[in-house]
Amino acid sequence: MRMRKRELSSLALVLSTAALLAGCAGSGKSGGTANEDDFHESGLPIVDKPITLRIAGTYDERTGSNWNELETIKELNKDTNVQEDWNLVPGTDWANKRKITLASGDLPDVVLDLTNSEVVTGGAQGMFIPLEDLIAKYAPNLTAFLAKYPEVRQAITAPDGHIYSLPLANMSQYKHADGNSLWINKEWLKKIGMEMPTTTEDFKKMLEAFKAQDMDGDGNPNNEIPLTGIYGDSLYGLGYLFGSFNTMDNTFIVQDDKVQFVRSTPEYKNAIDYLHSLYAEGLIDPETFTQNSSQLIAKISSGKKASVGAFFAWSADQNTNADYRWDYGSPIIPLKGPDGYQITPRNNLQLSPAMFVITKADKHPKATMRWVDRAYEPELSLKLREGPNRLKKMDDGTYDIIENPKNYTAGEWKVKETPYNSFVYGFSQEMRDKERLPKPKPGQLDPDFDEWYQALIPYMKSWVFPDILFTNDQYKTIEQYQTDIQAYTDKMAAQWITKGGIDKDWDGYVQTLNKMGLSDYIKVYQDGYDTNKKNLEK
Amino acid sequence: MKTSVAWKRIVRNWQVYVLLLPVLVHFAVFQYAPMYGLQIAFKDFIAIDGIWGSPWVGFEHFDRFFHSYQFWNTLKNTLLINLYELIFDFPIAIVFALMLNQVTRLRFKKWVQTITYAPHFISAVVLVGMLFIFLSPRTGMINNLIALFGGERINFLGEAAWFKPIYVLSEVWQTTGWNAIIYLAALTAVDPQHHEAAIVDGASKLQRVRHIDLPSIMPVIMILLILKVGHFASLGFQKVLLMQNTLNIDSSEVVQTYVYKTGLLGTQFSYSAAIGLFDNVINFVLLILMNQLAKRLKQQSLF
């Protein structure tokens, strides 16, 4: 008897939305229509009978793994009748867990945080379902976001034209600015009677003075480090200086639609030459090539007095000691090189295309899509990104930022109650504009401020390789060349900077690269770029 | 018939087989049943098709590895590091166990044993972190000592030539106490009567260590030596990876770190399976050779 009652009620439901349902019966492949019957196209709940999605992913330890208790997840689930069984493992182990999950075929309904190549491969194999139709029908928030940012749609569209994954995207414009900048001890500058350097020439003179004199006043002129960083690192690396030589410290750049491999260009050679001229005079810390970021931070923050003249990072105050963090300032704009160049990359915005896939094991793809679309709703996106505790909505629709309580660090406070970077959201410049951000104090600017980005705009070059998905075969080719070429060029660069000899070695180096298959390696990127461009124009 | 003789012996000794049976079942289920997975080294593994359904590619993965730019260098480094470990790490544990066995003060013995085995529990991340701190050219205590005696400070982790010594010495520090445990257990089986007889004959302690203790643990040493040689083409990659940088890469890139890096982008099950198989074929051949050599020398052997 009970059965009969249920059938009746679902029949009523079918009738009420008959026309719409007829439309989606074609697109939904399988999954048992019985489950789809109590699905609602719009409004709440999403499904009449509660469903539970099994979702595998990773988590930030500061958030913890019990996501069902998070305020933002509760809000996401509210009144939807969609529940989740989260299978979350620690960050460092997620790659292993994910590999075996995908390879064993023992799939959950949703997988979070994959690599781009896994998405393309799994999509082509039918392990993950194509999402573009589901997005169009059931994801109004995401559709609006993708309409506003076509480059995001582009970044998540596989070369076969399908969308297999949903992104985590922060489209705040200030993220175009490079996070790798130069920080110089202004107190030391005063001591040697110099201004903030504006050219590579001045910069070298400054470092020479830092080296020669007893800057920290402890009676020993030899224990100061003029300049330090971490070779090859995207944040603490030496990339900032490359802009003075009309290039960037990236593997590939695109100039006039032509993909260039930076490390075989004359501009790169000039940059390395300059770095060697610094190293040869003992101006660069030898540990630049061996240390990791914990050691670098210890170096620039542990002493009672500053012992480092200049270093590379995105900000000084977060990396150095509170006692002297404001001693450091940045020239912000690139130094002018010997040939007058001063450029900086216009980076891609913060985007992780492969954050969320629906597997073929999911019996409720439509409900899943409607549920996850709620995360792209602007206000919930804001909360997912900034943390619900930090925001106070004002009457005029703006959001005041609440300071973190004493027993929390800023990061902990931000991450609290949100899955942070292990789930999806779509954050727009529009929402950023609604945040009442604190105004920077003079001399305390860093790349998180719009003013910093504004200052850099005149020097920006859009040469950075775009965020795109390659084909499965292209990924294989990339894999084949990437490790060897990277290792070889890294090794040679380190050797040239520390020991010199780039002029003598250069031709042989380029020849070796060609022998290693450089042209095939470049071609894959050029092909990927061309396909992407064609698709974008469509 | 020969087989019937064998069969009779089996029946007569059925109890031995009963003792062995549970382990045989364990190996059959957890080792031999999954072994069909070996074929993915010769296939292009596609998850959705499973191991059986993935297409064959023959020796493609091996070919790619053999022709990679780094092949000879990584193989050379792997074998050299293992050779150094064999020369230093392996005998030190034996000597240490023999020395410790001669200690008659039990409390001292217990302390030494417990403390020397503790480094086994230090993770690679912390171990390498400590290496960085102790060996830092500016602030490390080793370099401070060198400077104190008027020497030139050395950027230990930034010199290719220093990589292998540092790796092997830190390995000695970490594993000696742990590796000595088996020898210490084996030394308990030495018949005290031999010692007593030797003492009556006027043999010194050193002589007794050489002529009684060492020979009696020789079978264990041989077995462990054979097994050690059977790992010659492999190396735990995490510690190497953490110690690696662009300045020492020429002597620090080993097969396992290389595979790890080439597999970062994709899943690469087949490629890493192929290289794992290649390593283990080398290992297995070395083990068989070593085993036959031991047999020839009338020493303890595995089979």
Next chain:
Amino acid sequence: MAKPETTGHAKIPRSRADKLFDIVNYTLLTVILLIVLYPLYFVVISSFSEPTAVNSGSVALWPKGFTLEGYRIILENGDVWSGYAHTILYTALDVALGLALMIPAGYALSRRDLVGRNWFMFGIVFTMFFSGGMIPTYMIVKDLHMVNTIWALVVPSAVSAYHLIVVRTFFQTSIPEEMLEAAKMDGCSMFRFFFRMAVPLSAPIIAVMALFNAVAQWNSYFPALIYLQDGSLYPLQLILRGILISSQLSAQGADSGIADPDSIVESQRYAELIKYALIMVASVPVLALYPFLQRYFVKGIMIGSIKG
């Protein structure tokens, strides 16, 4: 003073060569002890120190910037205590099962009258080099309905070829053939001989195997990672890995552009802060196991049993 040790030759007056040997031996061992001890001591004091002080090389003899923050973070995590409980349970089961399987099998493999002994050995050694890999093993465990149960962590790892070989070698070298012959003469069955003679004689190897299995299980996290879906069954090591966001390996996330720099530096500080405390929390309980097992490393039982 040193009691007459079980070897029983302390009563004979020591020669000058022996005295010299002892002096050299004790001196060398003391030096080794100190060399090993200092880095361990460094771990201890670092676990109470400010991480930047540790990394800048200014911690040498005592903690600097004394802090219990690392321990607080670890021990305040409620999962740590359940992790301890699980790990102790898994370790106990693993040891019991491992000994029950490996001691009889090792003994059987040491017997010359085991027909096909070399083939069995070959089959066991073979698995040290050739294995089907993660996926087929996962499938087997799944087919046995062990996924997401404690058995997935205990049963596959209970037996290892390496340990089995060590057990077999021990029996081969420590139980003389003539002893078995004598027992056979007395009409002693194989089972009887094994349980009455072999097992009591093998106390040291049982202790070593218990230790090896215990330490391996105590330190392992990978099977738990692969086979468990339910966080409530996680062993200590997996929970501790969760707390420590290993900075070196996860900082690669920075390149993919997802993480914000300030969040990276913070999680790294966090990791550095608890790195050393974590080793203490994870290892001190299992370190205590060894001195306890050492009592079984005793000589001279065998002689008594042969004579008696």
